[in-house]
Each structure stands twice: as C-alpha cells, then as structure tokens.
Amino acid sequence: MTGDRALLHLAPDDNVAVALRTLVPGETVEIDGLAVTVRDAIPFAHKIALAELPQGATVTKYGVAIGSTTAPIAAGAHVHVHNLKSDYIVNREDFFEAAS
Amino acid sequence: MSETSIQAFARADGGKGIRNLVVVAYLVECAHHVARAVTVPFEGDGVHLIGFAGCYPNGYAEEMMEALTTHPNVGAVLLVSLGCEQFNRQKLMKRVEASGRPVELLVIQKAGGTRSTVEAGRAWVSEQVAALAKAPRVPMGLDELIVGTICGGSDGTSGLTANPAIGKAADILVDAGARVMFEELGELFGCEAHMAARAATPELGRAIMDAMDKSRRVYGMLDQSSFGGGNITGGLSTIEEKSIGAYTKSGTRPIVGMLKPGVKPTAKGLYLLDMIGDGPVRWGFPNINDNAEITEMIACGAHLSLFSTGRGSVVGSAISPVIKVCANPETYRRLADDMDVDAGRILEGRGTLDEVGREIVDLVTRVAGGEPTKSEALGHQEFVLTYKSFAPLGPACLPA
Numbered sequence: 470m471t472g473d474r475a476l477l478h479l480a481p482d483d484n485v486a487v488a489l490r491t492l493v494p495g496e497t498v499e500i501d502g503l504a505v506t507v508r509d510a511i512p513f514a515h516k517i518a519l520a521e522l523p524q525g526a527t528v529t530k531y532g533v534a535i536g537s538t539t540a541p542i543a544a545g546a547h548v549h550v551h552n553l554k555s556d557y558i559v560n561r562e563d564f565f566e567a568a569s
Numbered sequence: 570m571s572e573t574s575i576q577a578f579a580r581a582d583g584g585k586g587i588r589n590l591v592v593v594a595y596l597v598e599c600a601h602h603v604a605r606a607v608t609v610p611f612e613g614d615g616v617h618l619i620g621f622a623g624c625y626p627n628g629y630a631e632e633m634m635e636a637l638t639t640h641p642n643v644g645a646v647l648l649v650s651l652g653c654e655q656f657n658r659q660k661l662m663k664r665v666e667a668s669g670r671p672v673e674l675l676v677i678q679k680a681g682g683t684r685s686t687v688e689a690g691r692a693w694v695s696e697q698v699a700a701l702a703k704a705p706r707v708p709m710g711l712d713e714l715i716v717g718t719i720c721g722g723s724d725g726t727s728g729l730t731a732n733p734a735i736g737k738a739a740d741i742l743v744d745a746g747a748r749v750m751f752e753e754l755g756e757l758f759g760c761e762a763h764m765a766a767r768a769a770t771p772e773l774g775r776a777i778m779d780a781m782d783k784s785r786r787v788y789g790m791l792d793q794s795s796f797g798g799g800n801i802t803g804g805l806s807t808i809e810e811k812s813i814g815a816y817t818k819s820g821t822r823p824i825v826g827m828l829k830p831g832v833k834p835t836a837k838g839l840y841l842l843d844m845i846g847d848g849p850v851r852w853g854f855p856n857i858n859d860n861a862e863i864t865e866m867i868a869c870g871a872h873l874s875l876f877s878t879g880r881g882s883v884v885g886s887a888i889s890p891v892i893k894v895c896a897n898p899e900t901y902r903r904l905a906d907d908m909d910v911d912a913g914r915i916l917e918g919r920g921t922l923d924e925v926g927r928e929i930v931d932l933v934t935r936v937a938g939g940e941p942t943k944s945e946a947l948g949h950q951e952f953v954l955t956y957k958s959f960a961p962l963g964p965a966c967l968p969a
Contacts, residue, residue, distance in 0.1 A: 474918070477729065477916070479729075487725060487729065487804070488804075489916055512804065513725075513726075513804075513899065514724055514725025514726045514729075514803060514804040514879075514897065515725055515804035516725075516804065516806070530810060530813070531728070531813050531814075533759075533809075533813055534759075534809070535806065535807050535809050535810035535813065536806060536807040536809060536810065548806065549801075549804070549806050550801055550806050553806045553807060554807065555807035555808050555809060556807075556809070557758050557759055557807070557808055557809050
C-alpha cells in the first residue's frame with residue numbers, strides 16, 4: 470500500500486484509488502507522483518478514477534478486476550454504481566484447463 | 570498442546586469449553602416465551618436461550634440443535650417443548666445425555682402450562698448454575714481452539730483494514746495449530762479460482778468449485794446477492810469488489826478442508842464452510858442474516874468468532890463470544906462501546922495490519938481465558954436457526 474493521507478492505492482496497476490477522507494471537487498490530490506484533480510465530491514472509502522476510463526474499461530482494485538465501466542469516466546471522477554457494473558461470471562473449465 | 574494461560578472447562582465427552590453455560594432451548598416457537606421466561610432471573614449468570622421456531626421436522630435443524638447443545642462451551646441443557654410439535658425431543662435429549670451433560674426436558678402441555686413450566690425450569694437452571702460453578706478446569710492451548718471468521722455490515726474500509734487484519738490473525742492462529750474457518754459462499758464470488766488453487770488437494774479444489782457453482786445457482790435463482798444497501802452507501806460498487814475484501818480475512822494459509830454446518834474440523838488449518846443448502850432451491854435465502862452464519866460456525870465447534878464490520882454491527886451470539894473488529898475509524902468513534910478492536914486506525918496511520926493482527930490474537934487468547942467481549946458484556950445473545958437441507962459432505966472435503 471502506498472499513498473498520501475488522501476488516497477490509498479492498493480496495487481500499482483489499479484486505475485482507481487480509495488479516498489481516505491471526503492474529497493472536494495477542484496482540489497488536487499497526489500498518488501505515486503501523479504496529480505489528480507478531483508471532479509466530484511467523493512465520500513470516505515469510495516473510489517476515484519486515477520486516469521480517463523473509456524466505457525467498457527475494466528476497473529481494477531487490489532490488482533484484480535472488480536467490474537467494468539458503463540460510461541466514459543474522467544480522471545478524478547467518482548467511480549461507483551452509477552458508472553461501474555459487476556462482470557461476475559465464472560467459467561470453471563477455463564480455470565481447470567489453465568491449471569492442468 | 571501449545572503454552573497459553575487459558576483455563577478451559579472440561580466436559581465429560583472430552584471437549585474443552587471457554588465458557589461454562591446453561592443452555593435453555595425451545596423446540597418450537599410456541600415454547601419460546603416460556604423458555605425465555607425461564608432465563609430471565611439469570612441475566613449475567615451464563616444462561617443462554619436458543620431454539621428452533623418451526624413446527625415441522627427438519628433434519629438440518631435437528632442436527633444443528635444436537636451440535637449446539639453439545640458444544641464445549643455448554644455444560645447443561647434444559648429443553649422446553651410445547652408437546653405437539655414434531656421436533657424429535659427424545660432423540661435430542663438422548664444425544665445430550667450421551668455427551669455426559671445434565672439435561673432436563675419440560676413439556677408445557679404435561680407440566681401444567683406456562684406458570685408451572687417456568688417455575689420448574691427456573692428451579693432446574695438454578696441448580697445447574699450452582700453445579701457448573703464447580704466444573705473442573707484444564708489448561709487449553711491455541712492448538713485446541715476453533716475460531717470462526719465472518720464479516721457483516723461491510724463498507725469500503727472492510728477490505729482495507731479489518732478483513733486483512735483478521736487474515737493476519739488467521740495465519741498466526743493456524744501456525745499455532747488452531748482450526749480456523751471462513752464462510753459465506755455468496756460473498757466469495759470472483760475468488761473461486763484463487764480458493765481452488767489454495768486447496769490442499771486438487772479434489773478439494775474441485776469440491777470448492779462445485780460448492781461455488783451451487784452458490785451461484787442458488788443466489789441466481791433467488792435473484793438476490795449478498796450485496797446492496799449499506800455496502801453501496803459505504804463505497805462498494807460490485808459483488809466482486811465486496812468479495813475480494815471479504816476473502817482477505819481467510820489469510821494466506823492453504824485451505825485444508827471444506828465443512829458443512831455441524832461438521833467439526835478434524836485437524837489444524839484453515840477451512841471453508843459451505844453453508845449453501847444442497848438439492849433444489851427451497852426454504853428461502855441461505856443465510857437470512859449474519860447471526861445465521863455465526864450459529865452455523867458455532868455448530869461446527871467454533872469456540873469464538875472474529876467479526877469484521879465497517880458500517881457497525883453490534884451483534885454478539887448465544888453460546889460463543891463474538892470479537893468485533895471495526896474496519897472504519899469513523900464507525901469506531903461512534904460505536905466504541907460495541908467494538909473490541911479498532912482496525913480502522915490503520916487508515917489514520919496509527920497502526921499496521923501486522924500490529925492489528927497480533928492484537929486480535931492477543932484478544933482471542935484473553936477471551937478464551939474468560940475476558941468478556943464487548944457484546945458479551947452488553948448481554949448480546951443473538952441466535953437464528955432456519956430450515957435448510959444438506960447432502961452429506963463429499964469424500965475429499967476433510968483432511969486425510
């Protein structure tokens with residue numbers, strides 16, 4: 470885990486970070502040397518986009534996919550149920566083929 | 570046995586309990602009030618109320634009641650029956666008797682109704698409370714402890730602090746020889762492949778995948794998932810995001826077995842508890858609330874449970890203490906009287922996951938040694954038991 474007191478970036482390639490306090494539109498927060506201008510009010514423990522994400526992009530947190538975007542998301546925007554959907558589906562045969 | 574200061578209560582069947590309780594059990598909702606009235610004068614004396622509300626017989630519920638009334642934390646059992654319900658009270662009574670515990674059965678319709686049953690029940694419980702005070706004490710190590718883990722009222726902080734800190738504690742406990750379980754297959758969606766790869770054998774990995782297939786089918790048919798409301802307000806957006814956060818409380822050790830409710834872990838290590846009923850989807854939701862899950866872990870022998878909460882659950886449980894690990898520092902400040910561990914402080918730079926993990930293990934040892942948890946001290950004794958059906962555990966599920 471790295472990050473200042475405003476954001477928590479759980480894995481290096483994650484395209485979202487977690488707000489460690491309420492973030493206010495217009496403020497600039499830094500994460501791993503990257504400056505992000507906050508676009509929406511983002512409550513504590515909610516997610517902020519660290520880069521521009523096109524519609525259909527995979528969102529990663531903890532280094533793993535947590536869903537995909539349902540609309541284009543600008544860097545600094547709130548990422549939540551209004552623009553992120555679950556992609557939950559499992560193909561167990563793929564797993565066992567990959568494992569064997 | 571590992572070195573600890575835990576002085577446990579020795580049971581006639583060889584079990585070691587960390588509490589010394591009289592359990593009063595109603596065998597149908599119609600006996601609930603009478604059973605509760607029996608317990609009223611004994612508040613704070615270790616007299617707990619449990620029961621099954623249904624009138625129609627159910628194999629799962631009867632097995633659960635057998636496991637719960639013979640749990641090592643239980644020293645004596647009063648069964649309260651209305652009389653005409655279909656629960657097999659004689660079978661349950663014989664099972665408790667065979668465990669060496671004192672047991673009494675009161676049938677309201679034979680005992681003359683509410684008043685006389687309550688009087689007879691209180692007289693019997695009073696004797697048992699006095700007798701249990703003399704129960705023999707024996708040393709107990711962490712390698713004899715069974716620990717459940719659960720999360721409830723999750724938010725965006727749960728998977729950052731309390732769950733991974735419980736995972737750190739789970740690793741320490743497993744390494745010390747304890748048996749640790751995690752559960753809620755409806756909150757592990759997306760973690761299937763990782764769990765199967767952690768399984769001690771390929772056969773167990775396949776059994777875990779089968780159980781997750783079942784879970785997906787059941788939740789899909791019910792058009793329900795364990796996600797919504799407070800999770801979304803708290804910052805979680807998808808079930809897989811919630812699941813990954815919940816999964817971190819299992820720590821990093823191999824999964825040595827998979828249990829079903831009422832099945833005890835047979836050797837040290839980490840276990841997954843499959844709590845999704847088998848066969849056609851019936852009886853409603855697999856777990857109607859957090860306490861249904863805690864009750865099932867207790868039926869698997871859990872001496873105590875570690876409960877991670879972000880939004881702030883206040884529950885405890887009948888029979889086994891619940892240690893509440895609070896993920897969210899704001900929730901902790903609001904509900905400090907109900908929380909045992911402040912894991913949210915990690916987000917404020919006042920501690921690390923390793924420090925909180927060790928704090929949890931220290932508290933487990935103290936609670937096993939008799940220190941009451943916050944919910945115990947406040948008198949919480951939540952208990953839920955519903956209808957379910959399970960097929961027997963598969964051949965590859967328990968360690969050889």
